[in-house]
Amino acid sequence: MYNASTLLQFLIGGISVGCIYGLVGVGFSVLYNASGIINFAQGGFVMLGGMVTYVLYSLVGLPLIAAMIAAIAFVALLGLVIEWTIIKPLRQRSASVFIMILATLACQILIENAALHLIDDKPHSLPYFTPGPPLQYAGIAIGLQTLWIIGVSLLIVFLLGLFYSRTQFGRAMRACAINPEVASILGMRVERMVASGFLLSAALGAIGGILITPTQYTAFFVGVPFTVSGFVAAIIGGLGNPLGAFIGGIVLGVLQSAGAVFIDAGYKNVVAFGVLLCVLFLRPQGFFKSLVE
Template sequence: MSEILQYLLSGITAGAIYAVIALGFTMLYNATELVNFAQGEFVMLGSLGLFSLLSALGWPLWAAFPAVTLLVGLLGVVLERLAIRPVKKPEPIALIIITVGASIFLRGLAMLVWGKDPHSVPGFGAGAPIRIGGAAIMPQSLWILAVVALLMAGLHLFTKRTLTGKAMEACAINRNGAWILGIPSDRMVLLAFAMSAALGGIGGIIISPITMAAYDMGTMLGLKGFCAAMLGGLGSHWGAAVGGLLLGVLESLGVGLVSSGIKDAIAFLILLVILMARPSGILGQKAATRF
């Protein structure tokens, strides 16, 4: 039982990271119906950006965390301005190809800037592992869970209690209708790109002390975040959180009870099952309203 509990705790930690990445996919999809396959590279840039500010420049964590989040969010704005908005006929397949190209470009640029070697990032909290019923959880895992909880609460307050959040919801429901009512839909799309990229950056920040920071880390994390979003229901913020946690737990149990060789395959097997059995996901639009 202690081994099962350890797998569950490890899975919850990994699942919380997948949930943050899935939230980035969902945030952008709600506003634009676009799946951004460069999302994983924003995770990578958040991780490497934190390494640069903490290790190379000596910034404290309390200053580096918001600075990296802001910079990665600005990169999302640049992507929308330079690569997405100029497209005259924004067909979905064309936009997806553009995001794939942006992913390749950002990964290559990161390799030139930071090199191919992984970089170590210090943990956020020092101290011995916390024992829970024969299992152990690291202080870094508690930081990750706290950040994810704050993000979920903040997104809920943003979408339900602010005019900007309600305007973004209106654009997600009916973009043309929102434009008729005077809501600047282009600005809402730009904000969605910024918030989506920033969420990816936060995911990279909180995972970097666990996996180390490397130029090629974002590809698999981005795909798993997309699987989590599809599992929970693409378009549902709660679904992104549920899908991420469920994917992390199933992945950890599969690694511990079956084989570590199937770790990366589990996410895609789950995705295939969901697409065949319930394409809308666990908390998709047919099962629940948006956040």
């Protein structure tokens, strides 16, 4: 039998990794809100966030904070380049959303292979943002990096909520996803919103990758699992609702943790994706209403 503190310890671990899934899911939702596109290169942005920070910090020798900022900027710019060179031309040719989704999957593979050939095939990590022993409370140990993950994730979701509800640009991004033709009639530049969506979702992915790397590791191949987990988070939460996607990520992280505790670590994904199937059968639209449907 497990005692309460052990269960709580696993719960915190689940929430921590769930926050990262949530951030990836938020990235899916942000882009979906701006363009109606599901970007399967999202996990590639997560991987690059960690890998580029590693290169700039460990190989180039930049201070950690500078390496992180530069990595986020680089990945955000890459998101913009993907939009300019791949998505925009496809939109101009009136390609279906399915074609564009397939193109993002191709981008994921390109990013993965570029990281393999330009960096290396080894796993890498980053130092904790705040060095020091875990906080101990009632038999539970909470790592300082876990607090960073939870705190930064919550802050991002809060700021995104303000962005979509309080700023004219955020509202316009939603309007472009609801009805791009009407949005353009009212003076909104739809292609600029789509580009902004790519920029923002890529930056979110990079932040997630940087946050998680000190507690796990990063390598060229970690992108796809994050894509899958983030997509599941977005579906559970209701695609198009960033807060829902974030909560969906936490639910997924906790379920994986529960699967590992109560059955076996090898079954964590069986439990998590079993629950996803139940969600799809019972509530295919997710638990939260989309902001654009």
